[in-house]
Amino acid sequence: MKMPVKDRKDRALFILNPNAGVQPVNFIISKDLDRRKKDLKCLRTRNISDTGDLIKENLDKHNVFIAAGGDGTVHTVASQLVGSNKILGVLPLGSGNGFAKEFGFKMNIRALLSNIEKGESMDIDVIEINDELCLNVAGIGLDSFVAHSFNELKLRGFLPYLLLTLKTFLQLRPFHVTIKSEGKVIVSEKLFVLTIANTRQFGNNAFIAPLARPNDGKIDIVLIRPFPKILGPIFIIRLFTKRINKSRYVRHITTDKEIVIETDETRFHIDGEPLEISGKVVVRLKKEVLKVLKTAHNKFIIKA
Numbered sequence: 063m064k065m066p067v068k069d070r071k072d073r074a075l076f077i078l079n080p081n082a083g084v085q086p087v088n089f090i091i092s093k094d095l096d097r098r099k100k101d102l103k104c105l106r107t108r109n110i111s112d113t114g115d116l117i118k119e120n121l122d123k124h125n126v127f128i129a130a131g132g133d134g135t136v137h138t139v140a141s142q143l144v145g146s147n148k149i150l151g152v153l154p155l156g157s158g159n160g161f162a163k164e165f166g167f168k169m170n171i172r173a174l175l176s177n178i179e180k181g182e183s184m185d186i187d188v189i190e191i192n193d194e195l196c197l198n199v200a201g202i203g204l205d206s207f208v209a210h211s212f213n214e215l216k217l218r219g220f221l222p223y224l225l226l227t228l229k230t231f232l233q234l235r236p237f238h239v240t241i242k243s244e245g246k247v248i249v250s251e252k253l254f255v256l257t258i259a260n261t262r263q264f265g266n267n268a269f270i271a272p273l274a275r276p277n278d279g280k281i282d283i284v285l286i287r288p289f290p291k292i293l294g295p296i297f298i299i300r301l302f303t304k305r306i307n308k309s310r311y312v313r314h315i316t317t318d319k320e321i322v323i324e325t326d327e328t329r330f331h332i333d334g335e336p337l338e339i340s341g342k343v344v345v346r347l348k349k350e351v352l353k354v355l356k357t358a359h360n361k362f363i364i365k366a
Contacts, residue, residue: 079131132156151355158265166359185350203255209331255286
């Protein structure tokens with residue numbers, strides 16, 4: 063879909079998270095945004111609540127909203143745009159940048175402005191988890207435990223995340239999960255990982271759900287059963303080569319139905335952001351409710 067020229071605003075609105083990613087890079091990008099004031103408008107955010115307020119105040123003034131930060135910033139900006147005719151774009155500055163990598167967004171302001179000028183967008187699905195928005199992936203297990211621990215670290219970047227993941231994996235213990243659909247139990251077993259996916263990857267090109275697409279009208283569920291930890295390196299290779307679903311320890315389910323998850327484990331994550339959820343977890347799909355800016359590097363097969 064393309065925005066009619068007469069409806070385009072003079073400037074896109076960039077929402078910059080000054081705390082995202084590696085600070086030297088963030089500082090350089092911030093200065094570059096300041097130099098381009100004729101082409102765009104940039105607002106700096108202080109926290110999640112502030113981000114939401116900034117977008118609400120400017121919703122009628124712009125057609126395109128650019129989340130300049132990591133997956134958490136993207137999640138917060140997108141939550142304000144769902145159901146509107148506004149378009150989400152991303153300037154990736156985070157540690158994982160899962161959403162940005164999936165949709166071909168680069169750390170290149172000039173290219174992003176070119177995409178904004180073309181004004182083309184695609185409609186994608188989002189997942190609701192107990193009324194919380196999920197754009198990318200959510201779940202319980204190794205990734206959620208890492209998210210909770212990483213949130214407490216002062217260091218950011220890929221290397222600290224990698225080391226923390228290794229430590230968490232070595233300490234990993236299985237947890238029990240029951241999944242119901244239309245009142246019937248479809249899963250009841252112990253797992254290392256339960257992932258609810260709208261797109262393919264966690265971030266950093268770690269493809270946990272290689273078959274997932276954000277506009278296919280389906281929820282993808284990836285279950286990783288307990289496996290000998292000596293096989294960890296093999297799982298890592300499969301994860302980064304889009305072959306995790308080939309393992310006999312992995313089960314991949316797709317559904318367009320609402321599902322209910324029951325587990326004693328409370329440490330969840332949604333789009334990489336840690337949160338505690340107790341009791342039943344209700345998961346449902348909202349089809350084609352978010353517009354995302356098209357890029358020249360988009361890798362998805364987009365429906366016409």
